[in-house]
Structure formats: structure tokens, C-alpha cells
Amino acid sequence: MTYLAKPKFHHPNLPKNALGYTHRDYEGTVSTLCAGCGHDSITAAIIQACFELSIEPHRVAKISGIGCSSKTPTYFLGNSHGFNSVHGRMPSVLTGANLANRDLIYLGVSGDGDSASIGLGQFAHCLRRGVNMVYIVENNGVYGLTKGQFSATADRGSKSKRGMMNTDNSIDLVAMALQLGASFVARSFSGDKQQLVPIIKAAIAHKGAAFIDVISPCVAFNNHAGSTKSFDFVREHNEAVNRLDFMASRMPIEVQYEPGSVEIVEQHDGSRLALRKLAADYELHDRGAALGFLQHHAAKGQIVTGLLYVEKDPEDLHAHLRTVDVPLNTLNAPELCPGQSALDRINASLR
Amino acid sequence: MPPANSSATPISRVNDFVVRFANVNGSGSASANEMFARAVMRMGVPVSPRNIFPSNIQGLPTWYEVRVSEAGYLGARGGTDLMVAMNPQTFDKDIAGIEPGGYLFYDSTKPYPASKFRDDITVIGMPLTAICNREYSDPRQRQLFKNIMYIGALTALIDMDVAVVEKLIGEQYKGKDKLIAPNIKALHIGRDYAILNLQCPIGLKLRQADKVGDRIFVDGNSASALGAVYGGASVCAWYPITPSSSLADAFTRHCARLRVDAETGKARYAIIQAEDELASIGMVIGAGWNGARSFTATSGPGISLMQEFIGLAYFAEIPAVLFDVQRAGPSTGMPTRTQQCDIISCAYASHGDTKHVLLFPEDPTECFEFGALAFDLADRLQTPIFVLLDLDIGMNTHLSRPFAWDDAKVYDRGKVMTAEELEAGRDFGRYLDVDGDGIPYRTYPGTHPTKGSYFTRGTSRDRYARYTEEGAPYVDNMQRLVRKFDTAKDLVPRPLIANADKPTKYGVIYYGSTAPAMDEAIGMIEAKGHALDRMRIRAFPFHSSVASFVADHDFVFVVEQNRDAQLRSLIVNECGIDPVRLVPVLHYDGTPITARFIAKAIGEHLDQLTVKPVKVTS
Numbered sequence: 001m002t003y004l005a006k007p008k009f010h011h012p013n014l015p016k017n018a019l020g021y022t023h024r025d026y027e028g029t030v031s032t033l034c035a036g037c038g039h040d041s042i043t044a045a046i047i048q049a050c051f052e053l054s055i056e057p058h059r060v061a062k063i064s065g066i067g068c069s070s071k072t073p074t075y076f077l078g079n080s081h082g083f084n085s086v087h088g089r090m091p092s093v094l095t096g097a098n099l100a101n102r103d104l105i106y107l108g109v110s111g112d113g114d115s116a117s118i119g120l121g122q123f124a125h126c127l128r129r130g131v132n133m134v135y136i137v138e139n140n141g142v143y144g145l146t147k148g149q150f151s152a153t154a155d156r157g158s159k160s161k162r163g164m165m166n167t168d169n170s171i172d173l174v175a176m177a178l179q180l181g182a183s184f185v186a187r188s189f190s191g192d193k194q195q196l197v198p199i200i201k202a203a204i205a206h207k208g209a210a211f212i213d214v215i216s217p218c219v220a221f222n223n224h225a226g227s228t229k230s231f232d233f234v235r236e237h238n239e240a241v242n243r244l245d246f247m248a249s250r251m252p253i254e255v256q257y258e259p260g261s262v263e264i265v266e267q268h269d270g271s272r273l274a275l276r277k278l279a280a281d282y283e284l285h286d287r288g289a290a291l292g293f294l295q296h297h298a299a300k301g302q303i304v305t306g307l308l309y310v311e312k313d314p315e316d317l318h319a320h321l322r323t324v325d326v327p328l329n330t331l332n333a334p335e336l337c338p339g340q341s342a343l344d345r346i347n348a349s350l351r
Numbered sequence: 352m353p354p355a356n357s358s359a360t361p362i363s364r365v366n367d368f369v370v371r372f373a374n375v376n377g378s379g380s381a382s383a384n385e386m387f388a389r390a391v392m393r394m395g396v397p398v399s400p401r402n403i404f405p406s407n408i409q410g411l412p413t414w415y416e417v418r419v420s421e422a423g424y425l426g427a428r429g430g431t432d433l434m435v436a437m438n439p440q441t442f443d444k445d446i447a448g449i450e451p452g453g454y455l456f457y458d459s460t461k462p463y464p465a466s467k468f469r470d471d472i473t474v475i476g477m478p479l480t481a482i483c484n485r486e487y488s489d490p491r492q493r494q495l496f497k498n499i500m501y502i503g504a505l506t507a508l509i510d511m512d513v514a515v516v517e518k519l520i521g522e523q524y525k526g527k528d529k530l531i532a533p534n535i536k537a538l539h540i541g542r543d544y545a546i547l548n549l550q551c552p553i554g555l556k557l558r559q560a561d562k563v564g565d566r567i568f569v570d571g572n573s574a575s576a577l578g579a580v581y582g583g584a585s586v587c588a589w590y591p592i593t594p595s596s597s598l599a600d601a602f603t604r605h606c607a608r609l610r611v612d613a614e615t616g617k618a619r620y621a622i623i624q625a626e627d628e629l630a631s632i633g634m635v636i637g638a639g640w641n642g643a644r645s646f647t648a649t650s651g652p653g654i655s656l657m658q659e660f661i662g663l664a665y666f667a668e669i670p671a672v673l674f675d676v677q678r679a680g681p682s683t684g685m686p687t688r689t690q691q692c693d694i695i696s697c698a699y700a701s702h703g704d705t706k707h708v709l710l711f712p713e714d715p716t717e718c719f720e721f722g723a724l725a726f727d728l729a730d731r732l733q734t735p736i737f738v739l740l741d742l743d744i745g746m747n748t749h750l751s752r753p754f755a756w757d758d759a760k761v762y763d764r765g766k767v768m769t770a771e772e773l774e775a776g777r778d779f780g781r782y783l784d785v786d787g788d789g790i791p792y793r794t795y796p797g798t799h800p801t802k803g804s805y806f807t808r809g810t811s812r813d814r815y816a817r818y819t820e821e822g823a824p825y826v827d828n829m830q831r832l833v834r835k836f837d838t839a840k841d842l843v844p845r846p847l848i849a850n851a852d853k854p855t856k857y858g859v860i861y862y863g864s865t866a867p868a869m870d871e872a873i874g875m876i877e878a879k880g881h882a883l884d885r886m887r888i889r890a891f892p893f894h895s896s897v898a899s900f901v902a903d904h905d906f907v908f909v910v911e912q913n914r915d916a917q918l919r920s921l922i923v924n925e926c927g928i929d930p931v932r933l934v935p936v937l938h939y940d941g942t943p944i945t946a947r948f949i950a951k952a953i954g955e956h957l958d959q960l961t962v963k964p965v966k967v968t969s
Contacts, residue, residue: 058804061641061796074806074818081796083640084808085633086659092588092630096637096645097796099586099621104641104797122633125626324617328585329642329795333762335619336583336644338609340756346577347753350567351392 038216088119159226377409426868503541578722662701688941789835
């Protein structure tokens with residue numbers, strides 16, 4: 001049996017969100033990944049974020065490519081439509097789906113093999129188009145399903161489980177996302193739920209291309225000494241620039257912050273992000289500075305995490321294309337077909 | 352001017368000839384040549400132009416062939432009656448291609464030795480370059496007006512109504528009015544020179560007729576794009592590739608005119624020029640999965656790149672429409688030359704066991720009709736639908752029946768379960784064959800809070816879309832897909848049969864752009880005393896009448912524009928027919944198939960068969 005349904009029963013006093021759903025309503029089937037996999041923590045963070053945001057599960061479309069990470073959409077939001085597509089091609093499928101119905105929330109789940117190797121082109125182009133989506137890369141630096149080959153995000157000089165040294169330069173997807181024009185860029189760590197959940201919530205509320213690189217150690221093939229994507233290494237080298245609290249629309253700010261220590265970022269939908277600065281000089285709305293900061297710390301072997309860049313007034317692909325406000329998939333012959341009278345004019349012009 | 356010799360009688364014909372223009376690519380000749388073709392149509396004479404051009408922007412040879420046929424033959428005939436030789440690079444070859452008794456019109460500014468010419472054609476020289484150099488000082492004007500000038504000379508040589516051309520110039524430069532007078536002046540410089548200095552008219556003459564009727568003059572790519580508009584496509588994702596780019600361009604143009612909300616100025620469509628063909632088909636599939644009608648336009652190399660995704664759409668059962676404007680392959684092949692060479696690669700596209708629905712329009716009107724129909728079929732069958740044009744249909748202007756649309760028509764959105772049906776407790780299994788036709792129900796993402804969601808994947812699953820690697824559900828699903836393909840046989844356009852006037856044991860099968868040449872070839876074959884029943888196949892999977900047509904004849908010719916007899920292979924494979932009974936007739940040099948080629952190939956074969964066996968007695 002390759003499909004494991006999760007039992008439906010649950011504790012009667014589970015907390016409910018504004019829609020009356022419990023946490024369980026946002027779960028999927030039982031994970032078939034290795035016990036302790038970082039990806040399962042990301043799955044849990046997605047479930048938590050959607051529960052806390054009181055999203056109607058069926059209003060999310062979850063789309064992935066191929067690989068361990070791309071299997072995870074089965075493990076969350078069981079009442080959402082999911083699409084496990086082709087290796088490296090999640091971005092194009094998601095772009096098309098988004099064009100068809102602008103009213104859903106699009107959650108693209110990918111991995112480092114899926115996005116940084118076979119799918120690097122699609123990764124780049126969907127970000128530069130500004131597709132309104134949350135693009136999560138579950139980044140473990142290794143090919144898990146095919147048993148431990150290096151991926152393109154593996155750092156130069158890091159060691160594989162079999163003791164091989166990676167001699168290729170690594171691709172930093174966060175740096176690329178910044179350069180390509182993603183309007184929301186973050187990096188987090190699967191082992192840091194406190195940081196990850198609010199970032200996912202903020203990304204969902206963001207109206208534009210939101211990219212989150214989540215370092216997610218592979219317990220089977222990339223959690224050994226010499227790896228730069230192991231739990232120990234990431235914990236030791238994590239350089240968080242900020243911590244954020246996410247506040248949904250119209251919610252009063254209740255927490256008292258020390259003046260000067262917090263930046264409030266208002267998003268398009270009215271939600272607000274309260275960012276507690278950890279790096280005093282970090283400027284959230286400056287791509288160039290973010291890139292510089294990232295590269296400066298990478299050179300020192302540090303992994304910069306947190307919300308790294310937000311565009312103040314992002315525009316998405318639908319705005320660029322000036323599409324109608326209603327989803328294109330709701331249009332029918334009366335709106336789409338110009339009829340015989342227009343054809344008569346066209347015929348006349350062709351004689 | 353070299354003397355016109357006449358070892359062959361000069362051809363003398365009215366409204367039935369082939370004019371071929373030989374030009375240099377990028378010299379601005381195409382619009383002048385097209386104006387000539389259009390003028391023939393305006394005179395009520397059926398005409399079919401074909402642009403034979405190189406994969407290059409400037410400098411290589413290009414030809415524009417205009418078939419004039421009051422009888423209404425719109426295919427390429429073969430041979431040239433009047434050669435307008437404006438390209439010194441190809442001069443010798445162009446002269447060699449003229450029919451005995453034909454005519455050569457050339458630029459005589461630079462004298463050629465008499466040995467350059469043939470003595471069985473009429474040679475007409477006009478010092479076009481010298482005249483242009485005298486009249487104009489700007490080099491670009493000298494080039495552009497030279498084109499109009501030879502059209503002017505032609506009006507005198509073949510006795511054409513010059514007012515028709517004048518009117519066309521007025522229409523072409525509408526809005527740029529200051530260009531009208533100089534063009535008309537150039538036209539008359541050419542015409543006047545011919546009247547004064549050349550023997551006008553020659554044996555080929557154009558007379559006003561009334562054989563065009565209400566037909567329209569349009570290319571297949573524009574027509575397909577209009578079909579997509581009428582078929583309700585709202586998402587188009589594409590990547591530029593010759594010869595299909597003008598299809599996406601036309602869709603953009605049509606949509607800007609027909610699909611913008613008058614009040615808000617907002618678009619009821621989305622067009623993405625993708626980063627490659629993989630992304631374009633990915634977007635099409637994403638949109639189709641989410642309930643929008645979507646398509647891509649591409650050519651053979653694009654189909655190769657899309658293979659993996661096409662398999663996904665087949666197996667996961669997602670509607671998609673692909674317009675493949677075929678060009679000569681394999682590899683980059685001859686990108687600006689025509690072929691019907693993607694039949695197999697589309698029919699069985701992708702790894703594993705797959706079969707796809709193909710439509711074969713014969714001309715722009717069918718491009719429009721099949722283009723619109725493809726979206727209904729894609730939704731109904733939940734699978735990719737290929738509309739197979741070729742460069743000849745797609746990029747050349749054809750005289751076709753006017754476009755027509757039934758305003759009462761409702762789109763067939765296929766089996767989509769609604770929130771109300773789910774709420775009422777209707778059982779939903781994404782891959783459940785409820786009606787026995789192999790077509791399951793689907794739901795659009797976002798339909799219902801707790802019912803009807805499912806996981807779409809390229810991996811195997813059971814009837815309720817649950818992942819499984821067990822053999823039985825896999826086989827069950829693959830068998831259902833075959834059932835669905837069988838259902839398609841009765842939904843796609845049926846083959847058209849035209850029987851010979853007398854009973855015959857022989858038949859011919861053809862499709863797509865071969866059709867107009869076949870119309871004329873049949874006449875040539877019949878003139879030799881043979882009879883052939885005809886079947887024009889318009890879609891794959893094949894309707895049952897294909898197998899019976901073959902069964903009803905001793906053997907059947909299959910005429911195609913590829914090397915490997917690809918449609919014949921499909922018929923053999925899918926209908927279980929003995930290959931010996933299907934005789935391939937193949938034309939694949941990249942030029943459109945001609946009536947003469949077909950008539951010769953089939954005629955010679957039939958000639959051999961009708962030779963009476965000699966009775967040997969000792």
C-alpha cells in the first residue's frame with residue numbers, strides 16, 4: 001500500500017480558528033518521508049500558518065515538481081487541489097493555473113534539485129514575471145530520492161555522506177531571487193518554526209512573487225559532519241537578521257515594542273508585519289543592500305535568515321497583463337466569443 | 352533585348368497559369384508580389400500564392416509563386432509559365448524552371464549573353480535598375496519602387512486591369528496617404544514602359560471573371576488564432592518559432608480587438624511569451640487544470656521539447672490545445688519549408704503508452720473551425736488536442752470559404768462536477784468511469800470546502816486519485832484511457848469521401864495541405880482514363896470508415912508530405928491493415944506538393960497495373 005490515509009478522529013477540544021476549523025482540517029495524508037526529515041517540519045509550519053490565517057483550505061492550490069520536497073503537498077491541506085507535476089516545472093504549471101484563476105492562493109513547493117538544477121530557468125522566469133505565489137524551496141543540498149547526489153545548492157567544499165568533496169560553486173537561490181525581482185524574499189530553517197511560520201503567513205498575504213528558501217536538513221543523506229546543510233551546521237551558523245510577528249488585517253497591534261527596535265511593514269491586503277531587528281543596520285527595502293549583506297555573510301560561512309526583502313508596492317502578473325478582475329476560468333461564450341457579427345466584419349476585411 | 356526565339360510555341364492561356372517571382376530576401380518584394388496576387392483575386396479569378404523563403408532576414412533567394420486558375424485549382428501545380436527573374440543569384444536555375452513556350456521577364460540593365468537564355472521561351476527584358484536609378488536618388492526607394500514597377504509592367508504584359516492595382520495601393524497605404532501617389536507613379540512608369548517598348552500582351556492573359564464568390568483571402572495561422580478566440584481560449588503561452596510565431600501574434604492582435612472589456616479596458620485573456628516550449632506547455636497545462644481554455648502554438652522542435660509534459664497531460668487527463676505548424680525536420684531541418692512530418696511524434700508523443708487526438712485542417716477555414724472545435728474536444732476528452740497545420744497552410748494566403756459561427760452555440764465544457772452536485776452527495780472519483788465512455792468527472796480547484804478535491808499527479812493512482820503502485824489499478828486506468836480514445840473516434844471530424852464517377856478498385860487517402868493539389872491531380876489522373884475513390888482524413892483517432900475504405904479497395908495510395916509515410920504507418924498500426932495494401936506517395940523536398948507530382952506518381956503506378964498481361968503460348 002502506498003497511500004496512507006490519516007485517521008479523522010481528534011481531540012474534541014482542539015482549538016478552532018475564525019472559520020471553525022481545527023488544525024487537523026489543514027492536514028493531509030501521513031508523510032512517507034524519513035523520520036526526522038526537515039521537510040516534515042516545513043509541512044507542519046505550512047499547516048500552522050494556514051490554520052492561524054483561517055484560510056479556507058479549498059482556496060489554496062498546492063503545486064510541486066518532482067523530488068522529496070515535491071511529495072510534501074500530499075501531507076498538508078488535504079481539502080486543497082494539489083498538482084504534483086514534472087521535475088523542475090512547478091513554476092510554469094503554477095503560472096498557468098494562476099492565470100486561469102487569480103482568486104486562489106498558490107503555494108508552490110519545490111526542492112533544490114527541482115529549482116536550482118533542472119528547473120533553474122523556470123524558477124527565474126516565474127519570479128521575474130511577478131506571479132502571485134508563495135514559492136517555497138525545501139533546500140537540503142542533496143538528491144534524496146536517488147540516494148545522496150549533490151545538488152546545485154551544495155556549498156563548495158562540503159562533503160557528501162560517502163566522503164566526496166563538492167568542487168562546484170553553489171547556487172544561492174535567495175541571491176538570485178533578489179536579483180530577479182521577487183517582491184518578497186526570505187530564508188529560514190526548518191528547525192526554527194518560530195521564525196518560519198510568520199514568514200509563511202506574511203508570504204501568503206503578500207500580493208506578488210514571494211520566495212522562501214528553507215534550509216531543511218536531509219537526515220538520510222546530508223546530516224553528517226562536513227555537510228553545510230546539517231542541523232548542527234545550520235544552527236551554529238544561522239545569522240538571523242530579524243524576527244517577525246504577522247498581524248492579519250485590522251488587528252490592533254497589541255504587543256508593546258521598544259521604540260526603534262521594530263519596523264512595521266504594511267502589506268497590500270492590510271496585514272502588517274512587525275519586524276524585530278536583530279541586525280541593526282539591515283534595510284528591508286533595498287535589494288542591493290540585501291544582496292551585499294547576504295554575500296558578505298556567506299563569505300564568512302554564515303547563513304543569513306529572516307525576511308530579507310519586501311517591495312513596498314508590488315504588482316503581480318495579472319496587473320502587468322491588465323486582465324479582468326474575475327477569474328478567466330469563469331468566463332464563457334458570452335464573454336469570450338465575439339459572434340457572427342464580428343466575423344462578418346473580419347470576412348469583409350479579407351476580400 | 353535578346354531576340355525571342357520560338358522553337359516552342361509560346362504558351363497562350365487565359366486565367367490559367369503560374370507566375371513565379373524570384374527575388375532577394377529583404378528587398379521588400381513580398382508586399383508587391385502579394386499585391387499582384389490580391390489583384391488577381393479582385394478580378395474574380397481564383398488565385399493561390401505561395402511564398403518560398405529562406406531562414407534568414409536579408410540576402411538569400413526567395414520565390415513567390417502565384418497560381419492563377421479560373422477552374423479553381425488552388426494547390427501548387429508545378430512548373431512556371433512566367434518567370435519574373437529579379438535575383439541574379441538564381442537566374443540560371445530560374446530560367447531552367449520555365450515551361451517550354453513560357454516567358455522570362457528580367458532586369459536587362461546589365462546585359463546578359465544570349466547563351467544565358469533558352470531558345471524555347473520568350474525573353475522579355477526591361478532595364479528596371481536603370482529606370483529606377485534615373486527616377487530616384489534614395490537607394491531604398493530605388494529598391495522598393497523597382498518592385499512596384501515590375502508589377503506595373505506585368506499589368507501591361509498580361510493585360511490586367513491596372514485600376515484594381517491602383518485601388519489596392521490606396522488600401523495598403525491607407526493612413527500613410529503620402530505614400531500612395533509615389534507608388535501609383537512607379538506602377539505607371541513600369542506599365543508605360545512596357546506598353547511603349549515591349550510586345551503587350553503576351554500569350555498569358557488575365558480576364559475579369561466571377562469565380563471567387565464570397566471567399567476570403569487569409570493565412571492559416573491567423574485563421575487558427577481566430578478559431579482560438581471563438582473557441583473560448585483565454586490563456587495562451589508560447590515561444591517564438593518559425594513557422595508558428597505569426598499564430599500567437601495573430602491571437603494577440605485578435606484579442607486586442609475582440610476581447611478587451613469596453614468599460615474597464617481590461618483583458619479577457621492572458622498571453623505569455625514563455626522562456627521556452629517546456630514552460631509554454633507547462634502554463635497551458637496549469638491553466639487547463641484550473642478550468643481555463645488554453646493553448647500553445649509551436650512547430651516540430653517545440654513538440655520535441657514538450658514531450659514530457661504532453662505525457663503528463665495525457666496521463667493526468669488535463670485539457671490542452673497545441674497548434675503545431677509543421678516545418679521540414681528532423682532537427683532544425685529546413686525551418687522555412689513545409690512538411691507533414693510530425694504526425695507520428697504528435698500521435699504518440701511522450702514516453703510510455705500514449706495516444707493523442709490530432710486534427711488535420713486542409714485550409715484556413717478549417718483551421719478556424721478545427722481551431723475552435725479543439726477546445727471543446729479538449730474539455731470533453733480531458734486530454735491534449737493537436738491541430739496539425741503546416742507552413743504552407745499556416746503562412747501562405749489561401750482563398751477559403753468565409754468564416755461562419757453559430758451564435759446559438761454553447762461551449763462543451765465536458766464533465767465538470769459542481770459544488771452543488773458535490774453538496775448533494777454525488778460520488779466523486781477523479782478517475783472513475785461513470786458513463787462507460789472512459790471519460791471521468793473532474794472538479795476545478797477551489798470548488799467545495801470539503802468535497803471534490805483531489806491530487807493530480809503523473810504517477811499511478813486509483814479511481815479516486817489515490818497514489819498507488821499496484822498493478823491492477825494501473826491496468827484498469829490504462830484500459831480506461833484506451834476506452835476514452837475510442838470515444839474520441841466519434842467526436843472528431845469524420846473523413847470525407849468522394850467516389851469516382853465509375854466503380855474502381857483503387858483509392859487514395861490524403862490530408863491537410865495536400866488537399867488542393869489533390870483536387871487538381873484527380874482531374875489529371877482521370878484524364879488518363881483512371882478512376883480513384885478519395886478519402887480526406889481529417890482527424891486521428893481514425894473513424895471506422897477509414898478501415899472500411901481500405902477494405903473496399905484492392906489498394907489505396909496514401910499521399911503525404913514526409914519521407915517515412917507517417918500517416919500510412921498510423922493507419923497500418925491502428926487499423927491493423929496489411930501494409931502492402933497502402934501504397935505511399937511521398938513528397939518531402941520542403942516545397943508544397945504539386946498536382947503534377949501526385950498525378951505522375953499515381954498515374955504511373957496505375958498505368959503499370961492496367962497493362963494487360965500477355966498470354967504466352969508455345
